Amino acid sequence: MIEFKNVSKIYFSGGKPFYALKNVSFKIKKNEFVSIIGKSGAGKTTIVKLIIGQEKPDEGEILFQGVNINNLDSKILQNLRRKIGVVHQDYKLLPTKTVKENVEYIMEIIGATQEEIERDVPQVLEIVNLENKMNSFPSELSGGEKQRLAIARALIHQPDLIIADEPSGNLDIYNTLEIIEIFKRIHSLGKTIILLTHNKDVVDNLKKRVITLDGGRIISDDLEGKYIL
Numbered sequence: 001m002i003e004f005k006n007v008s009k010i011y012f013s014g015g016k017p018f019y020a021l022k023n024v025s026f027k028i029k030k031n032e033f034v035s036i037i038g039k040s041g042a043g044k045t046t047i048v049k050l051i052i053g054q055e056k057p058d059e060g061e062i063l064f065q066g067v068n069i070n071n072l073d074s075k076i077l078q079n080l081r082r083k084i085g086v087v088h089q090d091y092k093l094l095p096t097k098t099v100k101e102n103v104e105y106i107m108e109i110i111g112a113t114q115e116e117i118e119r120d121v122p123q124v125l126e127i128v129n130l131e132n133k134m135n136s137f138p139s140e141l142s143g144g145e146k147q148r149l150a151i152a153r154a155l156i157h158q159p160d161l162i163i164a165d166e167p168s169g170n171l172d173i174y175n176t177l178e179i180i181e182i183f184k185r186i187h188s189l190g191k192t193i194i195l196l197t198h199n200k201d202v203v204d205n206l207k208k209r210v211i212t213l214d215g216g217r218i219i220s221d222d223l224e225g226k227y228i229l
Contacts, residue, residue: 001192008058020046021050022217024216026221036195042215047196048196065160085153089165089169164193166198211225
C-alpha cells in the first residue's frame with residue numbers, strides 16, 4: 001500500500017540544512033498495523049506529512065497504492081488524500097458543532113448524500129463508543145471522548161489507511177487503552193493502521209510490527225517488535 005524508496009527530507013535551521021529523514025526505505029502492506037516510534041525530532045511527523053502530500057521529499061520516491069505521489073497535481077492529490085484518514089493529537093474538532101455535526105461535516109465536504117450521512121454517522125459513532133454523545137459539544141467531552149470523536153471524523157469517509165499521530169499523548173492510561181482497542185477494532189474491519197507513538201506500553205502490548213526511527217534513519221524494523229528506545 002505504501003512504499004518509501006530511499007526518501008530524504010531536508011529542512012533548514014538558522015540557515016543550515018539538516019536531514020529530518022535520511023535515506024529511509026520501507027513498505028507497508030494492505031491491512032497491516034504498524035507502529036512507527038522515535039524520540040521527538042526522529043522524523044515521525046515528517047513521514048506523516050510526506051504520506052499525505054503536505055511535504056515533498058528532496059530525494060527518493062513515495063508510492064501510495066502503486067502511485068508515485070511526489071509529482072501529482074493538486075486535484076489528483078486531493079482525491080488521494082480522501083483515501084487517508086489522519087487522527088491528530090490535538091483533535092482538531094469544530095467547537096460550535098455537536099458530536100454528530102462534527103462527523104456529518106466531513107461527509108458534507110466530500111459530497112455525501114443525506115441518506116448516506118444518516119446511514120453512516122450513527123454506525124461510525126457506535127464503533128468509537130460515542131452513540132450516546134451525539135448531541136454533546138466538544139467542550140462537554142472528556143479527553144478520551146474528544147480523541148474518539150477525532151477517530152470517527154477520520155474514519156467516516158471510509159479511507160483505506162488510518163494514520164494516528166500520537167493519539168494517546170494527552171490521555172491517561174485508561175483512555176489510552178480504550179483508544180488502542182478502538183484502533184484494533186478498526187484494523188479488524190480491513191483498514192491499514194499506522195500508529196506514531198512514544199508510548200512504550202502501547203507498543204509492547206500491541207505485539208505488531210514496529211519501525212524505529214532515530215535521527216531521521218530507520219534503526220530497526222521488527223514484525224513483532226517492542227519499544228527499544
